Amino acid sequence: MNKVAVYRKEHFNAAHRLHSAALNDAENADVFGKCNYPNYHGHNYELIVKVTGEIDPKTGYVVDLKMLGNLIKSEIVERFDHKNLNLDVKEFKDLNPTAENIAVVIHDILRKKLDSKYDLKITLYETERNYVEFPC
Amino acid sequence: MNKVAVYRKEHFNAAHRLHSAALNDAENADVFGKCNYPNYHGHNYELIVKVTGEIDPKTGYVVDLKMLGNLIKSEIVERFDHKNLNLDVKEFKDLNPTAENIAVVIHDILRKKLDSKYDLKITLYETERNYVEFPC
């Protein structure tokens, strides 16, 4: 049977700072530039969750997007929104909160909550001009 | 030879109501919530048609996007725009007009009109935050 992908868009506003424990201070300043400023900056992150599967012939849904929206809100938005990713979100205690790493973290959280019959892909916009996708 | 994908975006405004004949009234109300309200609601649907093929070396086109736009208008927009999908579009007489099913219906209509040398993919936005893709 042919598969359909459904997408749900949510957002969260967070502070972060790019700083890697594997680099010294000069290297951090060199690699991350103003993203490394010590007092943090922030973004309106736009998050798109793609779920792929077969249409349920009884409902016409692949997955209920309201249910998916609620899952994203409870698992991601509640924990990331209006937070400092470096200080407040335990996954980034030892992990640099680049867009790439945030997308992988979000994927891994949602993957555990989603039935294995579905494929899952995360797109994360840090700004309108910079965004990432995982997996791909 | 390498392939290029071309995309054309069109839109239509329609009323619909989610209601499945395979579910009883209580189940319909439970599964579809306010999307099941009896007097219909509606959307500005954004439709993106992706056609993939080789560049014609004489023209530099994969396909003439104006021709593709006209095809979408005559086959889809003429029949769906300013209509009630449940009452006015025969494909949804016995099919629940979820975004997933609308995308499959649009795909099947256009697939018959498009040269088989092209690949075809449909993306349908029901709202800015909810959209679907078929096939994938």
Add this chain to the structure above:
Amino acid sequence: MNKVAVYRKEHFNAAHRLHSAALNDAENADVFGKCNYPNYHGHNYELIVKVTGEIDPKTGYVVDLKMLGNLIKSEIVERFDHKNLNLDVKEFKDLNPTAENIAVVIHDILRKKLDSKYDLKITLYETERNYVEFPC
């Protein structure tokens, strides 16, 4: 003291049909074209509420936008979203639900709920290309 305007954007999805009791059927068909189709069509309405006033020096707010968002949700979205404006919303029982009239109705509902020290303006997008503003 100088005044600041604050804006809050919300949305609702509704069905409607343009039909005026002051016109006969032929005139309605002529004036409203496909917007007059009997089985309704629909839109994703984008609603922008502008409130103008002085900054409260204690909070730095003109008005709490979360409070304003909740007011719009309880007074407008709850009553208009996923509804048929002609059949389900009493203000349009004898009033043609053009974008102009919807904007005036929304204004009049919110005006009664908002402290008279504030100015109020409504912008309503029926589509990306057609929108209205009241008062002006």
Add this chain to the structure above:
Amino acid sequence: MNKVAVYRKEHFNAAHRLHSAALNDAENADVFGKCNYPNYHGHNYELIVKVTGEIDPKTGYVVDLKMLGNLIKSEIVERFDHKNLNLDVKEFKDLNPTAENIAVVIHDILRKKLDSKYDLKITLYETERNYVEFPC
């Protein structure tokens, strides 16, 4: 002679926290909710600068938008982008960085740099759904 308005859009990404020295901690938590979280959050601020004046008949310009863009970059973006508004921008040392106050601060900085023959208005988007305008 008739006047024309020209608009230039720039952006900056910053961290902030809403906290008023005129309120105690419980009042701050009550008024500002999650915007008061101690470790900051952040936004992609979109800034629109409107300058109104007469067209120079020699150039056809009201003002050179590249010059205006450079002014915004040197006076605002350089000082606000990738910064913590509360900690790094001196204007908010004793002023709560609400969108309203940020817009007034930006206006006052640019007003001093712009020829008095021009009118100036600032629009600041904190998110897609919340934005402010000053003066108005």
Add this chain to the structure above:
Amino acid sequence: MNKVAVYRKEHFNAAHRLHSAALNDAENADVFGKCNYPNYHGHNYELIVKVTGEIDPKTGYVVDLKMLGNLIKSEIVERFDHKNLNLDVKEFKDLNPTAENIAVVIHDILRKKLDSKYDLKITLYETERNYVEFPC
């Protein structure tokens, strides 16, 4: 009676070059930079036409937006779209096609075609970040 504004958005794609007959070549190069390059460049212009008037109680319309759209298409888009503004549009034979001047020209064309009971305002986007408004 209170007034309502209605807006209609159309677009056209055109080539142009900024060059003023009142300036010599060195001044033109200095003032307009790469916008003065001799072989032209181009834009997707977004045009927003605002018409303000009273709601007709019989129809609920200020003005029929389809009629307004057709007027914009016949008077502006037909003449400007896929054209070279400097070479193909007679109004710019001796007038530098800056966004400011294009907006004034569009206003003057439409003003003659629109009933004097309406107010008219033109907004013209040259890019997402640069736009103008006339009158104001």
Add this chain to the structure above:
Amino acid sequence: MNKVAVYRKEHFNAAHRLHSAALNDAENADVFGKCNYPNYHGHNYELIVKVTGEIDPKTGYVVDLKMLGNLIKSEIVERFDHKNLNLDVKEFKDLNPTAENIAVVIHDILRKKLDSKYDLKITLYETERNYVEFPC
């Protein structure tokens, strides 16, 4: 190891005209319509560059998006922006500057500058409604 895609969006404004040396004048007029007008028209081209690779565990980056942005600016924007593609860009001396061909040309330029460990994909918007992707 799983791969992540990173995207960077840039833009350029250019004039062009569709005209193929493999077609005679009547055929060019017939195939390309108003896109074949002799005096050129133009677009705000939006360019999205997608680079896919593994996350560098030391930095958390697949590739530094600022470096990628600078590469796009030096290799593409410097050469295409505010230019006439037919007359000023040597790759289109004998190649019709359709969106498809522009995307292939951009891909081939960037492919030589990018480490072969990365996958590269180009998306080019000619207008909001017409865009292309290569390879796919």
